[in-house]
Amino acid sequence: MSNAWRSLLLRNLSRISSRTPCIRHPDLHVSVPKPQTLIHSSSPFLAPIHSLCFTNRRWFSSLPAPDGNDRDRVLVAEIFAKPLTSDEIKAELESRNLLLDVNMVNSVLKSLEGTPKAAQRFFDWVSESEAVRLNSKSYNLMLEIVGTEGRVEEFWGLVEIMKRKGFGVSKGAFLKVSESFEKMGLAKDCERLKEMYFLNSHENVVGRMCPAICKILRSENESEESIRKKLDELDVSLSSSLVVAVLERIGQYPKKASTFFRWVEGNPSFAPDGRVYNAMARVLGREDCIDEFWGILRKLRNLGYELEKETYIKVSDRFHKWKMLAAAVDLFKFAMAGSDKPSVHDFVFLLKKIVVSDDLDLNLISTVVRTFINGGHSIKGSVFDTVLKSLKSVGKLGECDKVLKAMEEGGFAPDSYVHEKVVIGLCNAGRLEEALQYLDNVEQAGYKLDSKTWEILVQKHSLAGDLDKALSCFNKMLERKGSGDVGCAFEVLVNGFCQKNKAKEACKILEKMVTKKNVKPWHSTYKFLIERLIRQGGIKEAFTLLGLMKSHGFPPFIDPFIDYICKSGSVEDAMGFIQAMTVKEFPSRTVFLRLFEGLFKEGRHDVAHGLLHKCPGSIRNHADILDLFYAMKSDGATAAAL
Template sequence: MLVNGDLHTRLHTSHAPPHFQKLRGKAAIERALDNVDVELSNELVAKVVNRGCLGGEAMVRFFEWAIKRDEIEKRIDVYNVIVKALGRRKYFDLMLEMLSEMRVRGVVLNYETLFIVMNSFVKGKQVARAIKMFLCLDEFGWECDTVALNVVLECLCKRSFLSSASLLVKKMKGKVEFNETTYNILMSGWSRCGNVGEFEKCLEAMVGDGLEPDSCTHSYLIECLGRAGRVNDAVEIFENLEKDGCVADVCVYNAMISTFMQIGDCDGCLRYYERMLSMKCDRNMDTYVRIIYGFLKARRVSDAIDMFDEMVVRGITPATGTVTSFIKLLSSYGPPHAMMMIYKKARKAGCSISLSAYKLLLTRLAKFGKCGMMLDIWDEIQENRYSSDVEVYQLIIIGLCNNGQLENAILVMEECLRKGFCPSRLVCSRLNNKLLTSNKVETAYKLFLKIKVARQSENARKHWRNKGWHF
């Protein structure tokens, strides 16, 4: 690392040190990769292109090298990894070049690939480009059929580009056959924003095409009315379902539960939950998530924990993102006891905990000075093979400072610096001020010198990374 005395001079020289020179030429890069003593696998390739700090061309070059190796299977799902990685980072031209290359190699593109491409465009706010590509899908090896249309509509409606989705439906009218899913996707979008007028237009068009509204359609209608504040109309729709020849299933009950939760009526929500049980309608994870989330928003934490217990007892394991959303909501109020209970119950149920959830726990525990629990969480982060980044170290240091454990805070700071991280100036200043207040001037000065060197090293890394050298 560049931590010696003439660092400043080196930063401003026009040439990089020999051991930081870029490898020039495809052959040189492939030789260097061939010499790496690592067992190559599909999972490793995915990690490199998804989590690495490579640019678009470097990602493609690495993938091209990997796909030639015998260890990597030439399946469409392997190619989808690089397509998704390029799209996520908005390397759209490279993504399209990869699609063309896949066709040349005889790789058959599937609808998952189409979803990845369209979702990348829409997420990157390249809606016009997504629609333009859809209108000439045959050039990329797809058929412009009902399934493809539904894929594009799902991407547009998921990101709330509802006007574009509606215009696309009008444009494709008569060219592509619509089914119930086509209209339901569009109505789900209008439902999320509570636009009853547009929803009714879609419903009329659906009936006009000779398609029967199903339970999903009714659930979207109920949710739409609820979001528009027309709860009484939503209740009326629910009560008249049998007259319309539709049986209330779990989707419809979930819509009613969500409607009452949105207005903060937890008791009304529970009435429909009990009615659901009396009708022997099976609950699903969405049912429990909506109720628990409503309880947490209403700060009825004990009821939320009871419902969480019931969900786990029934063998329903919450998704990682669901647990994170619960912990995030609990981190906004009250002491950390409740969020720790949810966390422990989720772990006991076999749920995978995200690094984001761990950071939320550390933040709250650090604020309340719960050092013992905080260090236990840190151990579990490492047990789950998450690497501690600079943010984790900062939270640990803040928690130890808040609890007056300055010696331990120094040890954590030094470990952080050894790993090549440099905490923010605010965190360093807080620890330094605590040491000075405790009359540990010499310790504070020694730590200051170490942080100064680490800061210089960090600046050097940023400088060389901007020039394309990675170390």
């Protein structure tokens, strides 16, 4: 059946050759590169570049050739299907202008599985000519072909060659060959293969060889050359798992790790992958190895590998711990340029670390924000809230305006909410002048800030004792916001004046604001100011507030007046109160009754009689009033008789 397949293959190849005369064009120059140019460099960082240089390189017609790789594979298989000598094979390859690379070799071996003699001839020729450096896959493909044929001596000989080259038996080859051995009754060979495969699996190799390698690396006073020699003598088959395990164990000794890594890079049978580079980066991500660290990251990126999340977190945490903020920002930029970008949490964490540092570097803030936004993210106002909390925790809240400016330079677009936070932050930090100027600027720029922001400014100036500034802020608020929603701010202003024992001045301001600027104070503002005026000897000024309260629809606040008059007020004070309460008619008799009852209770009968004498007849002759005075007179006569 294999001969029939070969005949069919050769007939098809003949037809392909006859349809493609351009392959044998006599005028084309044939160039067969020297073998060493096809061998991959010992440096893993240059290997992909060489592969790109020699893969699909052509010296024939410039016309596009469809399915070029498949055609080349078939042509190579055709050559090695013939019983040709080594020189004849070379001549055939040159005449057909074919170049081999490791991918082509593996593809041809795969296609020659059904013709083991041709596969053996092809494998031997490539190995002897050294035109291509065979890899683990190449050997395992040949191992499958030999093993499934039951050629046990050749199989085990090839296994020994693979061991010397640092290659292990792949899972695919193991399964296919062990199945064939069982079917052929090769029980001992099958058992031997299973035992060898188990002992040389990744888990077992790592468990056995990692401690041995680390022991060599930890040797004191050993030169690098001596360490390399001992490592070579181990004759270990390297894998990514083994290399990573070693680097993790000796990570606290970066120089030893670097020695080991250079030895790994120089191993012709192993090319470090992304896992290995990330493990080495985790070792070198420290202050005393920073140049080597960036060198590893450049290699990692140039080879097309990604920075792992674990590497970013571990190294950035170390940079933060050692206060290497510039390095942490550079690492953030590097990670953002990859496919697995840092999260919003990572961004905020880095931002917080910068703002709480001893020396606040605004350029780093701009860089981090710019990098994050350029990475396709947006920044919400809640992020700035977090920044403010961090600034407050280290007593740097007064720097919030500078931090926001730095974030804006990085591309952050603050809204009115954020600007309000800055004003409040500056106020809480005691930078009232800057807060007022900032508020003025942002509102002129078109932002509409909440009235609460102005209230805080008025309050902070009042508490600081700068009443003129507080009043000035309130006037600006009126200009910007109008008089519709200023009640809270005005109460804060009045309270500030009263705290400084300037209730009379506050009363003048209130009267002016109400009559000239259409401000409507809260009911609580009137009540508070009346109490403070009476307490600070401003009873007459307090009288004026009663009429203003009534004009705003508030019920009169009479309790403080009655208490004051009954305890220490004069007849004139009482009449002034009654007149203030009078709009079209006198107050109700209830007010008079409360006054007289209070005066009698305090024993101030002369003031009560003086007030009664000045009251209108409707009050003097009212039955309730007469009964009250008669009762007081009777009580007085009884007390005198006793």
